[in-house]
Structures are given as structure tokens and as C-alpha cells.
Amino acid sequence: MSGCDYSLFKDGIEPMWEDGQNRRGGRWLITLSKQQRRADLDRFWLETLLCLVGEAFGDHSEDVCGAVINVRAKGDKIAIWTTDYENQDAITHIGRVYKERLGVPPKVIIGYQSHADTATKSSSSTKNKFVA
Numbered sequence: 001m002s003g004c005d006y007s008l009f010k011d012g013i014e015p016m017w018e019d020g021q022n023r024r025g026g027r028w029l030i031t032l033s034k035q036q037r038r039a040d041l042d043r044f045w046l047e048t049l050l051c052l053v054g055e056a057f058g059d060h061s062e063d064v065c066g067a068v069i070n071v072r073a074k075g076d077k078i079a080i081w082t083t084d085y086e087n088q089d090a091i092t093h094i095g096r097v098y099k100e101r102l103g104v105p106p107k108v109i110i111g112y113q114s115h116a117d118t119a120t121k122s123s124s125s126t127k128n129k130f131v132a
Contacts, residue, residue: 003073008049009066017115021065024086026114026129027079028095030102034075044078045069047101057097063090085114085129095132
């Protein structure tokens with residue numbers, strides 16, 4: 001299963017930075033170590049999908065474009081993509097609700113990165129615009 005990407009996006013939105021709905025957006029990113037794969041990966045991905053399908057973010061669900069999971073040998077990533085990184089109220093609300101739904105401990109930080117920043121840097125050096 002290593003080296004796989006899966007995604008779920010709203011109808012008409014492609015899981016690409018270049019898509020018109022994603023261009024000014026960003027992502028809440030969770031990075032999992034190889035050791036977390038067995039314990040957390042499936043549970044986090046299922047909860048992510050349930051958040052999208054169930055519109056868990058209330059009025060801000062319209063700001064969500066979709067979600068992506070990247071399964072790699074060195075570690076895995078799950079991200080919720082949003083439409084406008086400048087909409088701070090929506091972004092921070094989505095991050096807080098998402099972190100709570102995943103059951104991530106308060107001391108663990110998840111970060112939000114704009115696609116524009118990620119496109120110009122390697123993902124490991126991209127600075128978080130927001131944290132939850």
C-alpha cells in the first residue's frame with residue numbers, strides 16, 4: 001500500500017493546487033510516522049471522510065474542498081483542503097473541529113499551509129499559517 005494517494009473532493013473540484021477552487025486555498029496537514037500507521041492511519045482517514053460527508057464544520061463546510069491521504073514508506077500524510085487561506089475564521093474553525101474529531105491530544109499541533117507556500121518550497125520547510 002506504500003506509495004498510494006487517495007482523495008475525496010466535492011463534485012467538480014480536482015485534487016490539484018491548480019484547480020480554481022484550490023488555487024487560493026491551503027490544507028490542514030497531519031503527518032504520521034511509520035509507527036502510527038497501524039494505530040492511527042485508518043481511523044484518522046475514516047474520521048476525515050466522515051467530517052467531509054457529514055459537513056462537520058457547520059457553516060464553514062462550504063470552505064472545504066476535499067481531503068487527500070498520501071501513504072509512503074517513510075510516513076503518511078492526511079490533509080483537508082480548503083478554498084481560501086485568507087479566510088482566517090473559517091480556517092481556524094475547521095482546524096479546531098478537525099483536531100477535536102480526530103481525538104488528537106492538545107499538546108500535538110496540526111498545521112495549516114497555503115498551497116502557494118507549499119508549491120514554492122519543499123513541504124518540510126513550509127511554514128504553518130495557522131495551528132490547532
